[in-house]
Structure formats: C-alpha cells, structure tokens
Amino acid sequence: MAIRTALWTNARTAVPAPIKPTQRVPGSFRGDIEGMRAVAVLLVLLGHAGVPYLPGGFVGVDVFFVISGFLITGLLIEEFDRRGRISLTAFYARRAKRLLPAAATVLLATLLLTYFFLPRTRWSATAWDVVASAGYAMNWRMAAESLDYANVDQAPSILQHFWSLAVEEQFYLVWPLLLIMLGWIAHRRRRGRTGLLLLGLALIALPSFGWALVVSPTDPSAYYVTTTRMWELAVGGAVAVTAAWLSRTPRAMAAPLAWAGLVTVGVSAVLIDTEAGFPGSAAPGPTLGAAAVVAFGSAAGRAGPALLLGQRPLRAVGAISYSLYLWHWPLLIAAQAHFGDLSTGGALAVVAASAIPATLTYHYIENPLRRSRSLTERPIAALQVGAGCTIATALVGLMFLLTAVPTAHPGTPSVIRGQVTSGGSTAAPSLPPGAAVLGSSPRTSRAGVPVDRVASIYPDPLSAGSDGPRTAGDCGTDQATATVKRCVFGRPDARTTLALVGDSHAHQWLPAVDQLAQRNNWRVVLYTKASCPFVQGVVVLAGRPYSTCAEWNRSVRAALLGADRPDLLLVSSSAYLTWQDGRPATDGTALAPMLRRTWGGMVAEGVPVAVLRDAPYHDRNMPECVAENRNRLTRCAPLRSRVLNLGGGLAHEEAAEGLSGVHLIDLTDAICPAERCAPVIGGVLVYRDNNHLTATYVTTLAPRLEAALRPLMPKRPGPG
Known part of the structure; x- marks a missing residue:
C-alpha cells in the first residue's frame, strides 16, 4: 500500500505528545508505562507507514492521552501531599522546559524541510501551521480546515500532528486549577479528597464523552477539538486518583485485567478500520484498555504486561517517544512530496530514519533542559525559556510567509478578481481568454494542445487554491449539519428561476451561472x-x-417542489460510494441508478433537470505541478483517456442516458480538448486542485454553458 494512501486516509491520526514525568517520585518509575508508550507510538508510526492489517494504528492517540492524564495528575497529587499546595508556576515551568525547546526545534526544522522539499503552493499554509502549533492552537486550525471545502482532497499538513499536543496543553490549563480548588474544599471540610477529585474528573469526562458520542459520527472536526478529547485524559487522571486503592488488587485478578487491557489496545488497532466517529463509540476500547494496563500493571507485577513492556528495547523507544513523535511525520510528508508515493517499505525506512534526529533531540535538547539545575531552581527562568521558544518560532513562521507570497510573472495579474457576490458578479478587465481560444471546435484546436511554456498564467499557481466561487455570506452547508442554506444570485426579482444544487462540483459553476x-x-x-x-x-x-x-437532500427536495420550484434544476457532483445493505457498496456502479431515480422523480414532479457532467479528475494537484514546472508544463498534462472517467462523469452519463426530461451538458472538450489535458489554456490555469476548476476558467466557459442552457429555459419577460 502506498504511503500516500496511508497519509491521506489517516490524515487525522497523528499521535499526541507522549508526556513523561517532569520529575521522578522516588520508587514511582514504572517500566511498563514506558514500554506502553513505546507500543502506542509504534502503532501510530506503523499505521502512518501503511503497514497492512493495522488500519487502526491511530488508537495510539487514545493510549497517550490516558498515560498523560495518569502521569500529570499523579505528579500534581504527589506535590500536594508533599508540600500541602500546588505551585502553578513550577508546574508550567516543568512543562515549558520539557516540551517547548524540542517542539521549537522540530518546527524550525520543518520550515527548512518545507523550503527544500514541499511545493511552494504549500508554503503559506505551513507558515500558518507553524504559528498555530507554536501557540498550541493547531487542533482548532485542523478542526476548521476539516469542514472547509477548499481543503477537500488536499495533501495533509506537515504539522498536523501538533493538534494533539495542543489538546493536552489546553486540558492542563483547566485541570490543575480545578484540582487546587477541590483540594482546598477537601481541606476546609476536613474530609478525604478522593471522592471530590473523582467528582471533578467526572464533571469533565461525562459531558466530554457525551458530546463526543453526539457529534463524532457526523462532524469531522470532532476528532480534533478539546471538548471531545478531555474525557480520555480524565480517565487517566481517575486512575491516578485511585492508584493507592488499585495497587492493592490481588495479583490473580490484576494480571488478567492488565493483560486484557493490552490485548484490547492491540485488537482495536487491527479491527478499527476508520478514524470516522472518533473519539466516540469506538474510542472506549483503546482508552479503557490503556487505563487497565496502567491501573493494574503495578499490582500485577511481572505476572502482568510488565513482563513484555519492561523489556529494554521497548523502554528505549518509550524514552525517545516524544521526539520520535515530533520528527516522524514531517519527514514522512517531506519524503512523500519529494519522491512521490512511497511503498510501505520506503515509508518504514523514513520512519526508522526519524529515530536519528529523535535520539539527538532527546539527548542534546530534552534531557539537558529537563535536568538543568538552574531552570529547576528558577521556574521563572524556565517559563522565560519556553516563552522565548514559542515567540521566536511564531515570528519565524510569520517571516516565512514572505517567501510564500506569489511572484508576479510577466503578464500575470497578481490579484484574483471576478469573484461572485450575492446579487451580481463582475469579471476582471482584460482577463486572459481561457476557453475562448478554443473556438467552436475545441478537439481540433491547437490552442488546447499542451506546451512547455506560456506567456502568462492566471491565477498564479501559488494563489490558485483561493480562486473558487466567492459568495457573500454563508451559502453552503458543511458536512456536520443538515441545515439547509439558501442563497439567491442573478436577478432576484426575475420570473425565471434556475436552481443550482449539489456538492462543491456543482458550486464551482456558480461564477458562470451567475x-x-x-x-x-x-x-x-x-x-x-x-x-x-x-x-x-x-x-x-x-x-x-x-x-x-x-437529511439535507430530503429538505432540499421539499423546497424545490414547494416554494422554490425552479424552471430548471441544474445539478452536478463528484463520485460517491453508496450505502447498500448495511455496508458501503463495493464500487461506484450503484450511484448511477440512484441518480437516475432522483432525476426521474424530479421530472415526474414537473421539474426538468440539466446535468453538468463532472470534469475529469487528475491524480495530482495541478497548481502544485505547474508551480514546480513553469518551463515544463507538459509534465502536468495527463492522458485524457486516463482521467476522463475519473470522478462523477461516467455515472452522470449512465444515469442520464435515455431519461426523458433530463439533459446532459458535457463541457469536457473545452476542459481537456487534446489527447493530453493542458494545465493552462488561453493563459488561464484550468484547475485549482486536482478536481475543482478555477473560478476564472469557469467564467471563460460561460458562453458554452449559455448555449446549452438557453434552449432549456422558458422565455419570459423581465421583472414585473
């Protein structure tokens, strides 16, 4: 299996930071937990490398959250017992010197990897990722991008794995304060604090888990947000609170429970085949499994998983797991960008190589600062070091943005214009002709044949990703909700109505339709x-x-057959698998009959249908390819025969064939006119990614679309 598949399908599976104790309580070190950390990070690394039969390697994220919650809560309780109070300054100073210098090192190194190996089209996004990661907000950035149309089918971020570290730090802004408050209440009431601490953790865990169950099945952003993840850290905290009681569990009971927990984690990694729905109904398996290992491992002793997890090789991996986690993902992404799709063996080689910088970081950055006597004795100094790392890294990220500014080329406008606004659209003056150069016979036009160099490219490939249909207000529904959002364009008071309906492949035609x-x-x-x-x-x-x-479709259909009944329904879409007999259909052939029934049903209700055949799909991001090959554009020209029936086009043809009242509009010849699909036609970049057309090129297709639509629209007088 190619590494690209593993990277894209597991785009949300980066392991969270494996936090280790910032100081060791005498006699408290547990080799089984060090080994468990190694198991978790290896699961994730092997999953990212595309190792077969390990689709759920991302469950390492749940394991690490449990371990972190256990260790940090245990340290806070130990400090409270020893000193009668918790020093927030010392707590955050320990975390700052432990985490931030290593993280800053990797963030700065990632900018170098980006500069040398990633296409310039990704530089701007990477710079903002650095800023977000330095400020522990990467999880919210990832959550927002998971709902953004513009990021569909985009390559994964080289820093997406920092989302988990952000979740942990946000949790630890809340939990120490709550623990201090509960400890103070227990002291005032002169009663044991265990019950109060468990109550506090329950107040965090139960709402968080409930929210995860509700939103995770439908909201892709739920994977990243702190509110759906806190319960996993709270589970680890609960194990720490009850550690003294759990340590008295009879060995005959503790050992089977601990082994069952380890087996549950492993089985979860094998049987859970998608990150969809996490951290909801499937997440308790690995979470509670990890909790069982931590909770009963001490009482089980060598009869428990410590027999395996305490082995020196696993403990060695566990020791460097934080640095290994930081380094492996940027190196994988850089290798994939430079070499193309990696085989599983190649990806494993990259993962193995990441142990070199990880080991160096551990020995020469992590340990010296963590063990620094001066920083330990002066917590404020440690905080200053951490703040300096954060601020400096964020500033370098912002400076890197300057390198990502599109470079003006001769004859190339520097600003994208012609964006659609509610109530009207305007095209920029003197735009390149785009599809107009193809004339009336695109298939025989020399203007559609790929060439190595063109006089100008508009929009600039570095900003092409933003050259989509721009609408005033929020006119599209995201994946998580079924709320119908409706926008009106063209002439709002006109007597003739056209409804444009579908996914982003329908939405992309709005500039021309408007x-x-x-x-x-x-x-x-x-x-x-x-x-x-x-x-x-x-x-x-x-x-x-x-x-x-x-649900959205039912509501839209009701609107189209009611108050918004159009004179013509214009639809388009990408390709989709359908849900059949309780499982996904094995291929896409079931989509065409489903579309045929849908369109036929609308015609039967008196609504004629026009179908815009889906444009060809490419197997790579076209702006990235063009940016890398401005003088060899033919490298970005795939065979028409290979890309023509990728996407939804073939299903559209099959569904519309012979169906009365349904009209197929096929503009493929004006999108890919020659035997190889030119990336630039008439000075205009055709695609803004691998499957969406640029708004500029869509605008130049307007005359051809008009020729197809006008015969289908009733002729009525203007607004009355």
Missing part, C-alpha cells in the same frame, strides 16, 4: 452541501453512512 443569469434575466437559487450530491438515498462519507446528507 454571469448568465445577469445577462439573461434569470434568478438563481443555490443549494450546496459539502461532499453531498443531490440524490435520494444514502452515500458514504469516511466509511460511514452520510446521514446529514440524506
């Missing part, structure tokens, strides 16, 4: 939802039935 509506006195009603075609039935998203899509 322009035609203004010129022909049409009213356009837009209904779109992320990754959701207009279809009666259930499609698959991330291996699960896409329930919010089905």
Whole structure:
C-alpha cells in the first residue's frame, strides 16, 4: 500500500505528545508505562507507514492521552501531599522546559524541510501551521480546515500532528486549577479528597464523552477539538486518583485485567478500520484498555504486561517517544512530496530514519533542559525559556510567509478578481481568454494542445487554491449539519428561476451561472452541501453512512417542489460510494441508478433537470505541478483517456442516458480538448486542485454553458 494512501486516509491520526514525568517520585518509575508508550507510538508510526492489517494504528492517540492524564495528575497529587499546595508556576515551568525547546526545534526544522522539499503552493499554509502549533492552537486550525471545502482532497499538513499536543496543553490549563480548588474544599471540610477529585474528573469526562458520542459520527472536526478529547485524559487522571486503592488488587485478578487491557489496545488497532466517529463509540476500547494496563500493571507485577513492556528495547523507544513523535511525520510528508508515493517499505525506512534526529533531540535538547539545575531552581527562568521558544518560532513562521507570497510573472495579474457576490458578479478587465481560444471546435484546436511554456498564467499557481466561487455570506452547508442554506444570485426579482444544487462540483459553476443569469434575466437559487450530491438515498462519507446528507437532500427536495420550484434544476457532483445493505457498496456502479431515480422523480414532479457532467479528475494537484514546472508544463498534462472517467462523469452519463426530461451538458472538450489535458489554456490555469476548476476558467466557459442552457429555459419577460 502506498504511503500516500496511508497519509491521506489517516490524515487525522497523528499521535499526541507522549508526556513523561517532569520529575521522578522516588520508587514511582514504572517500566511498563514506558514500554506502553513505546507500543502506542509504534502503532501510530506503523499505521502512518501503511503497514497492512493495522488500519487502526491511530488508537495510539487514545493510549497517550490516558498515560498523560495518569502521569500529570499523579505528579500534581504527589506535590500536594508533599508540600500541602500546588505551585502553578513550577508546574508550567516543568512543562515549558520539557516540551517547548524540542517542539521549537522540530518546527524550525520543518520550515527548512518545507523550503527544500514541499511545493511552494504549500508554503503559506505551513507558515500558518507553524504559528498555530507554536501557540498550541493547531487542533482548532485542523478542526476548521476539516469542514472547509477548499481543503477537500488536499495533501495533509506537515504539522498536523501538533493538534494533539495542543489538546493536552489546553486540558492542563483547566485541570490543575480545578484540582487546587477541590483540594482546598477537601481541606476546609476536613474530609478525604478522593471522592471530590473523582467528582471533578467526572464533571469533565461525562459531558466530554457525551458530546463526543453526539457529534463524532457526523462532524469531522470532532476528532480534533478539546471538548471531545478531555474525557480520555480524565480517565487517566481517575486512575491516578485511585492508584493507592488499585495497587492493592490481588495479583490473580490484576494480571488478567492488565493483560486484557493490552490485548484490547492491540485488537482495536487491527479491527478499527476508520478514524470516522472518533473519539466516540469506538474510542472506549483503546482508552479503557490503556487505563487497565496502567491501573493494574503495578499490582500485577511481572505476572502482568510488565513482563513484555519492561523489556529494554521497548523502554528505549518509550524514552525517545516524544521526539520520535515530533520528527516522524514531517519527514514522512517531506519524503512523500519529494519522491512521490512511497511503498510501505520506503515509508518504514523514513520512519526508522526519524529515530536519528529523535535520539539527538532527546539527548542534546530534552534531557539537558529537563535536568538543568538552574531552570529547576528558577521556574521563572524556565517559563522565560519556553516563552522565548514559542515567540521566536511564531515570528519565524510569520517571516516565512514572505517567501510564500506569489511572484508576479510577466503578464500575470497578481490579484484574483471576478469573484461572485450575492446579487451580481463582475469579471476582471482584460482577463486572459481561457476557453475562448478554443473556438467552436475545441478537439481540433491547437490552442488546447499542451506546451512547455506560456506567456502568462492566471491565477498564479501559488494563489490558485483561493480562486473558487466567492459568495457573500454563508451559502453552503458543511458536512456536520443538515441545515439547509439558501442563497439567491442573478436577478432576484426575475420570473425565471434556475436552481443550482449539489456538492462543491456543482458550486464551482456558480461564477458562470451567475454571469448568465445577469445577462439573461434569470434568478438563481443555490443549494450546496459539502461532499453531498443531490440524490435520494444514502452515500458514504469516511466509511460511514452520510446521514446529514440524506437529511439535507430530503429538505432540499421539499423546497424545490414547494416554494422554490425552479424552471430548471441544474445539478452536478463528484463520485460517491453508496450505502447498500448495511455496508458501503463495493464500487461506484450503484450511484448511477440512484441518480437516475432522483432525476426521474424530479421530472415526474414537473421539474426538468440539466446535468453538468463532472470534469475529469487528475491524480495530482495541478497548481502544485505547474508551480514546480513553469518551463515544463507538459509534465502536468495527463492522458485524457486516463482521467476522463475519473470522478462523477461516467455515472452522470449512465444515469442520464435515455431519461426523458433530463439533459446532459458535457463541457469536457473545452476542459481537456487534446489527447493530453493542458494545465493552462488561453493563459488561464484550468484547475485549482486536482478536481475543482478555477473560478476564472469557469467564467471563460460561460458562453458554452449559455448555449446549452438557453434552449432549456422558458422565455419570459423581465421583472414585473
């Protein structure tokens, strides 16, 4: 299995920081926990390398959260017992000197990897990722991007794994304060604090787990947000609070429970085949399994998993697991960007190589600062070191943005114009001709044949990702909700209505449709939802039935047959698997019959349907390819025969064939006119990623779309 598949399908599986004790309580070191940390990080690394039969390697994220909650809570309780109070300054100073210098080192090194190995189209996003990671906000950035149309099918961030470290630090902004308050209450009441601490953890864990159960099945951002993850850290904290009681468990009972916990973690990594729904109903398996190992491992002794986990090789990996976690992902992404898709063996080699910088970081950055006597005796100095690392890294990230600014090329406009606004659209003056150069016979036009160099490219490949349909207000529904959002374009008071409905592949046509509506006195009603075609039935998203899509479709269909009944329904979509007999269909052939039933049903209700055949898919990001090959553009020109039927186009043809009242509009010849698909036509970049057209090129297709739509639209007088 290629590393690209592993990276993309596990785009949310980066292991969280394996936090180790900032100081060792005499006699408290447990080799089994060090080994458990090694097992968790190895699961994630092997999963990222695409090792077969380990689809759920990402469960290491749950294991690490439990271990972190146990260790940090235990240290705080020990300090309270020893000193009668908890010093927040000392606590955050320990974390600052332990975590921040190593993290800053990797963040700065990642900028160098980005500069030398990643396409310039990714530089700007990486710079902002550095800033977010330095400020412990990467999880919220990832959550926002998981719902953003513009990031569909994009390569994973080289720093996405920092989301988990952000979750932990956000949790530890809350938990020490709550622990201090509960300890103070226990002291005032002169009663034991164990019950109060468990109550405090329950107040965190139960709402968090409940929220995870509710939102995780439908909201992809739930994987990253702190509110759905706190319960896992709280479980580890609860084990620490009850550690003294658990240590008295009879060995005959503790050993089987601890071994069962380790087996549960391993089985979860093998049987859980998708990160969809995490950290919801499937997450308790690895979470409680890890908790069982930690909770009963001490009482089990050598009869428990310590027999395996306490072995020197595993403990050695556990010792460097934080640095190994930091380094492996940037190196994998850089290697994949430089060499292309890696085999499993190649990916494993990269992961193994990451142990070299990880070991160096551990011995020459982590340990010296963690063991520094001056920083231990002066917590304020440790905080200053941490703040300096954070601020310096963020500033370097912002400076790196300057290198990502699009470079002006001769004849290339530096600003993207012609974006759609509610109520009208305007095209920039003197835009390149784009599809207009193809004339009336695109397939025989020399203007559509790929060449190595062109006089200008518009928009600049470095900013092409933002050249999509721009709408005033929020006009699209995200993946997590079924709320129908409706926007009106063209002539709002016109008597002729066209409804544009579907996913982002329908939405991409809005610049041309809106322009035609203004010129022909049409009213356009837009209904779109992320990754959701207009279809009666259930499609698959991330291996699960896409329930919010089905609900959205029912509501939109009711609107189209009610108050928003159009004179013509214009639809388009990407390709989708369908949910059949309780599981995803084995291929995409079931989509065409489902689309046919949907469109036929609308026609039967008196609504004619026009279908815009989906544009060809490419197997790589076209702006990235063009940015890397400005003088060898033919390297970015795939065979038409290879890309033509990728995407939803073939299903559209099959569904529309011979169906009365349904009209197929195929503009493929004006998108890929030659035997190889030119990346730039008439000075315009055709694609903004690997499957969405740039808004600029769509605008130049407006005359061809008009020729297809005008015969289908009723001729009525203007607004009355």
